[in-house]
Amino acid sequence: MSSLEIKDLHASVNGIDILKGLTLSVPMGEVHAIMGPNGSGKSTLAKVMAGHQDYEVESGEVLLDGESLLGMEVDERAREGLFLAFQYPAEIPGVSNANFLRAARQARLPDGEEIDAVAFYQEMYEKMAQLGIDKKFTGRAVNEGFSGGEKKRNEVLQMMMLEPKYAVLDETDSGLDIDALKIVAQGVNAMRSGDRGFLVITHYQRLLEYIVPDHVHVLYEGRIIRSGPKELALELEEKGYDWLKEGELVKN
Amino acid sequence: MSKDSNSGNTIEIDREEANFHYDVNYKHDAGMGLSEDTLDYISNVKGEDQWIADFRKKALSVFHKKKMPTHWASEDLDSINFDEIRYYLSAGEAPKRSWDDVPDEMKETFERLGIPEKERSFLAGVEAQFDSEAAYSNVKDAVAEQGVIFVNSSEGLAEHADIFRKWFGKVIPTGDNKFSALNSAVFSGGSFIYVPPGVKVKHPLQAYFRINAEQFGQFERTLIIVDEGAELTYMEGCTAPKFETNTLHSAVVELVAMKDAKIQYITVQNWSANVFNLVTKRGLAHENAEVRWIDCNIGSRLTMKYPGVVMKGAGARGEVISIALANDGQHQDTGAKMIHAADNTTSNVVSKSISVGEGRSTYRGQVHIPKHLKGCKNNTECDALLINSKSRTDTYPAITVRGNKHSTQHEASVSQVSEEQIFYMKQRGLSEAEAMSLSVNGFVNDLVREFPMEYSVELKRLIDLEMEGSVG
Numbered sequence: 001m002s003s004l005e006i007k008d009l010h011a012s013v014n015g016i017d018i019l020k021g022l023t024l025s026v027p028m029g030e031v032h033a034i035m036g037p038n039g040s041g042k043s044t045l046a047k048v049m050a051g052h053q054d055y056e057v058e059s060g061e062v063l064l065d066g067e068s069l070l071g072m073e074v075d076e077r078a079r080e081g082l083f084l085a086f087q088y089p090a091e092i093p094g095v096s097n098a099n100f101l102r103a104a105r106q107a108r109l110p111d112g113e114e115i116d117a118v119a120f121y122q123e124m125y126e127k128m129a130q131l132g133i134d135k136k137f138t139g140r141a142v143n144e145g146f147s148g149g150e151k152k153r154n155e156v157l158q159m160m161m162l163e164p165k166y167a168v169l170d171e172t173d174s175g176l177d178i179d180a181l182k183i184v185a186q187g188v189n190a191m192r193s194g195d196r197g198f199l200v201i202t203h204y205q206r207l208l209e210y211i212v213p214d215h216v217h218v219l220y221e222g223r224i225i226r227s228g229p230k231e232l233a234l235e236l237e238e239k240g241y242d243w244l245k246e247g248e249l250v251k252n
Numbered sequence: 253m254s255k256d257s258n259s260g261n262t263i264e265i266d267r268e269e270a271n272f273h274y275d276v277n278y279k280h281d282a283g284m285g286l287s288e289d290t291l292d293y294i295s296n297v298k299g300e301d302q303w304i305a306d307f308r309k310k311a312l313s314v315f316h317k318k319k320m321p322t323h324w325a326s327e328d329l330d331s332i333n334f335d336e337i338r339y340y341l342s343a344g345e346a347p348k349r350s351w352d353d354v355p356d357e358m359k360e361t362f363e364r365l366g367i368p369e370k371e372r373s374f375l376a377g378v379e380a381q382f383d384s385e386a387a388y389s390n391v392k393d394a395v396a397e398q399g400v401i402f403v404n405s406s407e408g409l410a411e412h413a414d415i416f417r418k419w420f421g422k423v424i425p426t427g428d429n430k431f432s433a434l435n436s437a438v439f440s441g442g443s444f445i446y447v448p449p450g451v452k453v454k455h456p457l458q459a460y461f462r463i464n465a466e467q468f469g470q471f472e473r474t475l476i477i478v479d480e481g482a483e484l485t486y487m488e489g490c491t492a493p494k495f496e497t498n499t500l501h502s503a504v505v506e507l508v509a510m511k512d513a514k515i516q517y518i519t520v521q522n523w524s525a526n527v528f529n530l531v532t533k534r535g536l537a538h539e540n541a542e543v544r545w546i547d548c549n550i551g552s553r554l555t556m557k558y559p560g561v562v563m564k565g566a567g568a569r570g571e572v573i574s575i576a577l578a579n580d581g582q583h584q585d586t587g588a589k590m591i592h593a594a595d596n597t598t599s600n601v602v603s604k605s606i607s608v609g610e611g612r613s614t615y616r617g618q619v620h621i622p623k624h625l626k627g628c629k630n631n632t633e634c635d636a637l638l639i640n641s642k643s644r645t646d647t648y649p650a651i652t653v654r655g656n657k658h659s660t661q662h663e664a665s666v667s668q669v670s671e672e673q674i675f676y677m678k679q680r681g682l683s684e685a686e687a688m689s690l691s692v693n694g695f696v697n698d699l700v701r702e703f704p705m706e707y708s709v710e711l712k713r714l715i716d717l718e719m720e721g722s723v724g
């Protein structure tokens with residue numbers, strides 16, 4: 001029962017079908033990777049799960065530990081424990097990182113309960129240190145004027161602070177140099193545990209050397225066309241996707 | 253799950269907090285409609301001198317002569333029916349010096365609004381007006397001993413006639429605009445303050461204007477004189493219950509800062525959505541004096557308010573810092589007037605408006621620097637934030653600078669809180685209202701930082717409430 005489960009999901013945007021019967025299950029405690037060529041629908045999947053208003057779910061289900069997410073508001077899903085590290089994180093002018101994180105943490109507390117500010121700051125500074133983020137960062141507006149790499153680190157920091165049950169990381173490796181990639185991977189690995197699941201979306205095999213997945217899925221034209229062990233990622237790196245596309249044609 | 257506040261302050265949030273009223277037996281009621289009889293009634297109740305009665309009557313004729321300014325302002329002004337408003341309502345009691353003596357329903361009103369508590373914690377004095385008259389008025393002994401006078405306008409007229417009369421109507425003449433004329437005809441309540449030379453009042457003096465009655469107009473008149481080298485911070489708050497019918501609030505506020513004096517006037521108003529709020533505010537700054545308006549307009553159906561500073565003495569400074577939040581069905585028509593009338597005078601205008609849903613914000617600025625002066629400076633900055641595409645914002649800056657010995661700077665910006673930003677914040681677990689509050693607070697943050705702490709907390713709380721209301 002404890003899993004992030006996507007069942008035969010069909011979704012469209014502006015009347016164009018993007019996800020065409022996608023089925024996938026990430027049991028709690030596991031790390032699954034989704035790979036796929038550009039435009040195959042990876043980010044669409046992430047946004048549909050999170051509840052983005054532009055995407056229409058035609059049919060199918062998304063269940064978080066057995067509970068359907070699709071009828072819930074975006075923020076409800078988040079508070080249920082779903083976290084999305086965005087491929088392109090939004091910039092929020094005027095809102096400092098510290099205030100933003102604090103508000104997000106406060107939103108998870110029961111009515112009338114106030115966040116412990118001292119403990120919060122202490123925890124934030126510790127986690128920033130783990131990710132090699134400068135202290136001055138707390139006063140800067142969320143993602144505003146951040147480099148690509150800084151934005152991705154910030155996504156991971158937010159994930160570490162919000163401790164979701166399931167985290168979807170959408171191309172968190174893009175824009176990172178190798179050192180930054182290692183730091184970010186360390187952050188993610190430190191969060192791996194028996195009561196958390198990860199869905200790691202990536203374009204390159206490189207990230208999976210540092211965040212070693214339990215399973216790899218290949219997304220192509222809105223469907224999972226292949227699933228396998230972590231070695232599948234290496235195979236993809238070597239042979240490209242064409243080899244699978246043919247397989248997909250055969251299957252149909 | 254908590255959907256309430258992310259504010260980090262401990263004040264409980266209740267959107268309806270100011271939306272209540274009490275049935276009061278008014279001893280004095282001028283009745284519906286406006287005529288010379290209405291003015292006589294008010295003068296009678298107050299036992300006013302003849303010159304004031306005459307002043308009122310003259311003002312009424314100016315009011316009748318002046319056209320509604322719908323040729324440049326909102327046509328919504330035509331929805332005000334002056335015959336269906338009561339112009340004077342009071343319990344017929346002098347303002348009390350102790351809350352224990354204030355009639356129950358009035359005392360409860362101000363307790364629910366947290367006034368006595370604020371008074372205890374950080375204010376030097378409070379005047380609490382209930383409809384047309386103050387129910388409570390007190391200034392702390394230490395402040396009174398310095399010679400500071402803080403009373404309502406009637407008491408000011410009666411007890412301090414010489415100084416009152418010297419400045420009354422001098423900063424804002426009756427005929428300044430239609431609503432200053434209306435106020436001059438039917439004014440009641442408001443504060444009269446005098447700060448003697450060199451006295452720096454450490455804590456703010458506060459007035460709270462509460463409208464309780466339906467189909468009513470509140471017309472307080474405030475006159476503040478801060479003598480040479482003295483300093484004062486004054487704060488006003490205002491609320492009213494929400495009625496089906498329209499409520500009118502039309503104040504006139506005149507400030508006089510003598511040589512080297514400093515006045516900071518802070519408004520945090522939170523009118524219900526049926527209030528027409530048409531207010532004239534202006535300060536006169538003598539040599540090296542400073543007048544600073546901090547003006548936060550939240551709520552009301554239509555607010556028209558353009559605080560001004562006339563810099564009459566060399567080296568005088570004027571400042572208007574304003575925040576306006578227009579929610580669905582509201583129009584905030586605000587701005588600033590800076591009149592440079594001496595050399596080396598400096599003015600600064602920073603205006604931030606937020607329009608939500610169908611809310612509408614208008615900025616009107618006027619900066620006047622005549623040719624014969626030198627060394628004058630103005631900085632004007634107006635920023636608008638739109639939350640959702642239906643919002644509307646207009647900017648009408650009028651900067652007339654003659655001559656070339658001056659420096660002026662003008663900046664304007666319009667930004668949007670995009671759906672992607674809201675989505676991002678919601679994905680982190682914030683409700684839509686919390687996400688909007690955070691954006692709005694972020695937008696005004698650099699201004700709010702300059703406010704005294706108590707008011708920045710208050711403002712933040714009001715923004716939270718307003719955002720919660722806007723997403724229903």
Ligand SMILES: Nc1ncnc2c1ncn2[C@@H]1O[C@H](COP(=O)(O)OP(=O)(O)O)[C@@H](O)[C@H]1O
Pocket residue numbers: 013014016018036037038039040041042043044045054
């Ligand atoms: N808002 C949108 N409007 C129109 N087309 C979109 C939109 N979002 C995604 N698409 C299309 O959906 C397909 C999948 O996009 P995306 O999920 O971003 O792919 P990936 O993340 O795998 O690169 C692409 O063809 C893309 O152009």
Ligand SMILES: [Mg+2]
Pocket residue numbers: 042043044087170171
């Ligand atoms: Mg993508």
